[in-house]
Amino acid sequence: MTNMFQVDRFFRMEFTSEIRKITDPIYQKISKVLPEIEWSVHAPYIYRINQLKKEKNAIILAHNYQTPEIYHGIADVSADSLALAIEASKTNADLIVMCGVHFMAETAKLMNPQKKVLLPDMNAGCSLSSSITGRDVRLLKEKYPGVPIVSYINTSADVKAETDICCTSANAVKIVNSLGVKKIIFLPDDYLAKYVALQTNVEIISWKGTCIVHEQFNEKEINEIRLNNPGIKIIAHPECPPDVIKASDFAGSTTGMIKYVEDHQPKKVMMVTECSMSDNVQIENPNVKFVKPCNLCPHMKKITLPKILDCLENETNEIIMSNETIEKARRSVERMAKVGR
Secondary structure (H helix, E strand, O other), rough: OOHHHHHHHHOOOOOHHHHHHHHHHHHHOOOOOOOOOHHHHHHHHHHHHHHHHHOOOEEEEEOOOOOOHHHHHOOEEEHHHHHHHHHHHHHHOEEEEEEEEEEHHHHHHHHOOEEEEEOOOOOOOOOOOHHHHHHHHHHHHHHHOOOOOOEEEOOHHHHHHHOOOEEOOHHHHHHHOOOOOOOOEEEEHHHHHHHHHHHHEEEEEOOOOOOOOOOOOHHHHHHHHHHHOOEEEHHHOOOHHHHHHHOOOOOOHHHHHHHHHHOEEEEEEEEEOOHHHHHHHHOOOOEEEEOOOOOOOHHHHEEEHHHHHHHHHHHEEEEEOOOHHHHHHHHHHHHHHHOOO
16 A cells, blocks of 8 residues: 555656756757657656666666657667567666567566566557467477478567577578578568568568558558658668568668668658657757658557556566476577577
């Protein structure tokens, strides 16, 4: 009861002059993408969350699709799925809070089985992860005996446990080539599988999973944006349909897309991916004008500052898995980490 009272009392805290002063450097960084009236709501949460992190020796990991107040305000590590998995394995924190979706929190637990891993909203899922089960993978093994299975990191621990090696969009091509075989099964993103097939000489048996954010983009939309914005650079995520990738100037993982903007500094750019990422990258690249897509991930947006505070304060929504699942699933993630980006 005490913790709940403390949390409720904090929720009623005013945006005091002390909180304004301490959090102002964060707001100055993100002020171009966040109205000041919203900051008065976010700042008390950011203030208290950052206090609690120190008190509890906690680390907050945030995916690139998190909103700016989370990405720049409280995260200790902001990155793509591969970097988050690697950082999770290296942390000395006692408590890990994953600001992302469920499979990311599971992956953090796989890399830190002795630590407490929390997810602010247990309903933050993923259309790719939910498109396939461990049983599906076992049936594929029966149908294609001896064919190595590469699973995208956007899968559940049950699927990872049946997998030879994982990959992310950042290293999928490298992972597939590292196996030195002529045929693989690639799960579950059909579009990413097609992208990898074009970059390798490996026959790929794919699954029909798709990302609900990236599958919404289409070639007509890309061409219209290019027509209305002469000189624009359009960079896409490999989870997009093949015609979108073909119509774009560059395709790569979220980290690859960020690096493209940092290295090339185009006058105008469109990042064909989740909307919040454009806000986060714009903050770091003020000389680049962003034409922003409006496709939001409903699962990523389930993660909010109030939920993070409650999760951290009360240590709720812990990721629990059996030792057997952890042991089996971790092997495929560790193999991926060894291959690297």
